[in-house]
Amino acid sequence: MSTVAVQPSSAVAPPAPVRRPRKASRWQVLRSLALIVVPVFVAATLITFLLGQASGLDPAAGVAGDAASPEMVARIRHDFGLDRPVAIQYLAWMAGLARGDFGVSWFNGVPVAHLIAQRLPISLSVAGAALVIGVVLGSVLGIAAAVRRGSWLDRGVTAFASLASALPPFVVAIVLILVFSLWLNLLPAAGYIPFSEDPAGWLRIIAIPAAALSVDIVADLSRQLRTGLVTALSENYVTGAVVRGLSPRRILFVHVLRNGAGPALSVLALRVPMLIGGAVVTETIFTMPGIGKMAADSALRGDVPVVQGTLVVSILIVLACNLVINLLLGLLQPATRRKD
């Protein structure tokens, strides 16, 4: 996506830590991002809304049952505002979203916002933990492989990344359940405990799902980081820094990482939607009452507002993460701001 496609060219990037960015340029960044983010949000919500329209689903069946008379169906449709033109419905829905009103479930009449607020922390704790594991492990492996290029460590990381990118999260999850709950009997394989009730239990219960979701990120991040760093390490400014007698650590962490981390960060931004999507699978396997499972169950029941609400919240999270990563990219590599 172009919000993340700011591919930095390390050749252009200045070698040394650069001056603090000026305020004006930061505003420009925000403005150009807003020009991309707002249309994308509108388009994504439009797709989400039209999906509900295309489904041809109706709350009448769920509320009134099979024996509903035509008048009753018409009344229910009117109550839900479904007899209005599609464009009006969309605008009304968007206006509701802006107020935090996601509509009510067609199935049990509970406000969708309430349903999501109840389940979001569960999904976020798993996705967040997966992100932390992925970023930490991926960075360590990627940096180590790039620094020790050609060593057994490098080959090991590359082989792991190639294998791991072929592992669907649900397969990893099953293997981890087999090893850690069935054989070693160390970790629970199902359920959920809120952090506020029992932090240790919470950690134990999200450990396997988070690890299963993080494998992809570890593989992708370490591979991209390795490629980016290897490219950056072969730049002339690195030779220059070595000649000037800078310590290897300083060269790596101050100069090379700054310029070589761009592609890895962009990949991370692309991974966020998959991470949220992966919640459907892990929450089903581990029977966790998160938003992924709720979306799947609601979709199968034909509960359109709940599905739409979940999708909108996910889109907002993805856009927010992209924004953060883009700002990070801009801070890390002022050169990327010159474009656009």
Added chain:
Amino acid sequence: MFKRLIASRSARPALAILAVVALLVALGPLLTPQDPLAQNPYALLEGPSARHWLGTDAFGRDVLSRLLAGSPVSILASLLSVAIGLVLGVVPGLLSVFLSRTFEWISLRLVDALMTLPFLVFAVAMTAMLGNGLGQAMFAVGILITPVFYRVGRAAALAVVNAEYVEAARLMGASTAFIIRRHVLAKVLPAVAVTTAAMTGACLSIVASLTFLGIGVVPPEPTWGGLLATDLTTLYERPYGPFAPGLLIVATVWAMNALADALRDLTAPPQEHWA
């Protein structure tokens, strides 16, 4: 091209695995030793034996037969979704460079929007709400992978459109259609081949995830992902159950990824690795 692929050392194991998978797809349903749907209440959850090589599931169905019978659906569904994504992605991607700026802007924002959708949640929602079926699932996955192909087509066209030889062709009066046919396609096809291989692997994994969730295929019909779902419910009785379907999925996806890498090494200069 194919000869060079066979000659490359990294592609050979991948091609071997894919050949086996192709055989499974073509002959799998014919080779089933038993009826994949037949239940046997006297042989529930049996271990591997001469009669049931991979044992039986909780309904006494022969696991090997189910695995073989499920092969075509599992593979063909992902191939078809890739085909949908390829056509709906590459064509607008190419056109975005040549048509008006309005088309370019709208298509770029649409692609961005598609990429912000949480992939699996949306695929599940779309399939289920459009009437749970394999066709809907393939369509949903196909639509969701269009951005990848769009960007490949667009990048290739952008790389060519300002090249001097294209400018020369245009000065000689070549039409846009001719330039696309003659110059752009030559540039696009290798990149598309690489992306297609990579996305086939990805789609296999996605389709397996969907069928695992019971989306796209109605339960009694066997699929690789669906087999894993039944294995998960009987994990305590048959802890070895997930290995056969899991291994098939992972090996096929790995082989497609390795093939994509080998193709990339053959077609692209090494610098374009993380493009």
